[in-house]
Amino acid sequence: MARIGFIGLGNMGVPMAANLVKTGHTVQGFDLVPDNVAKAQARGVSAAVSASDAVKGIDVVITMLPAGKDTLAVWGGGILKAATPGTLFIDSSTIDVASAKAAHGLAAEAHMFSLDAPVSGGVGGAEAATLTFMCGGATDAFERAKPILESMGKRVVHCGEAGAGQAAKICNNMILGISMIGVCEAFVLAEKLGLSHQALYDVASTSSGQCWAITSYCPVPGPVPAAPSNNGYKAGFASALMLKDLKLAQEAASAAGGTTPLGAAAAQIYAMHNAWGEGATDFSGIIHLIRGKGR
Numbered sequence: 001m002a003r004i005g006f007i008g009l010g011n012m013g014v015p016m017a018a019n020l021v022k023t024g025h026t027v028q029g030f031d032l033v034p035d036n037v038a039k040a041q042a043r044g045v046s047a048a049v050s051a052s053d054a055v056k057g058i059d060v061v062i063t064m065l066p067a068g069k070d071t072l073a074v075w076g077g078g079i080l081k082a083a084t085p086g087t088l089f090i091d092s093s094t095i096d097v098a099s100a101k102a103a104h105g106l107a108a109e110a111h112m113f114s115l116d117a118p119v120s121g122g123v124g125g126a127e128a129a130t131l132t133f134m135c136g137g138a139t140d141a142f143e144r145a146k147p148i149l150e151s152m153g154k155r156v157v158h159c160g161e162a163g164a165g166q167a168a169k170i171c172n173n174m175i176l177g178i179s180m181i182g183v184c185e186a187f188v189l190a191e192k193l194g195l196s197h198q199a200l201y202d203v204a205s206t207s208s209g210q211c212w213a214i215t216s217y218c219p220v221p222g223p224v225p226a227a228p229s230n231n232g233y234k235a236g237f238a239s240a241l242m243l244k245d246l247k248l249a250q251e252a253a254s255a256a257g258g259t260t261p262l263g264a265a266a267a268q269i270y271a272m273h274n275a276w277g278e279g280a281t282d283f284s285g286i287i288h289l290i291r292g293k294g295r
Contacts, residue, residue: 001025002148005054006045007074008064008093009036012119015126016064016092016152018043023151030054052082060088060148068099075103080110088113088144092133096248097163098255104137104162113141116162117149118169122237130154134172136164170252173245176213177266177283183213184287187220197222219284228282239286240279243270
């Protein structure tokens, strides 16, 4: 079993760290918010007094932070110096590809192994240890990381070299954001045409319109009991986070010379949803904006 330092104990970080403890790893964690540290302690994580303290005497360091600037600030702000050379650094934050590559560069300069490994599955997946990890980095780093990541997820994919994990994440979530809007538009049109939610679900979930946004995350109450729509649209994946990922996709498309008109439109629509005051609502709550009225 490994000794793991975990930095970033938010809504995703706490259950991820707790699942590492459940599978026998020793985890010491740090977060700037004391309440987050307390939640992690209640689930078996030891508290570190600082980020640098969290990585001392550790085999693997995992960071789960809000943005690229945060990853670079934490990695470059002392933890690479505090860790033992040869330590494996895994960043599971969702950040821009350029920052991910820069983080790999910092790790290499410090003689560390590194992996960008963002996740898909939301808070529910973090709690259930069913996350998908999309990994970028050298093969030897991936092989070292894989058994650790399997303690927190059900699928661990090596997507390529440095930054490839982040590229896969933002492409995947662009698909998700676009498809959720399309599904919501279809359900709102069905309402206007007098078609019941269940009837549309029964047809679309088994026909050519079938997609994850319908079968696993249906945006109307009823057809999929576990979907946030049946829990007041409490966020499994917040609209603000979807907007963040769609913006990252647009930045990447601009840098790479890619053409993503639907991705751009989705980013604008989710920006409106967030400006409407529903940033903390689940992203499937975009159906409220499409209906033109709140919950």
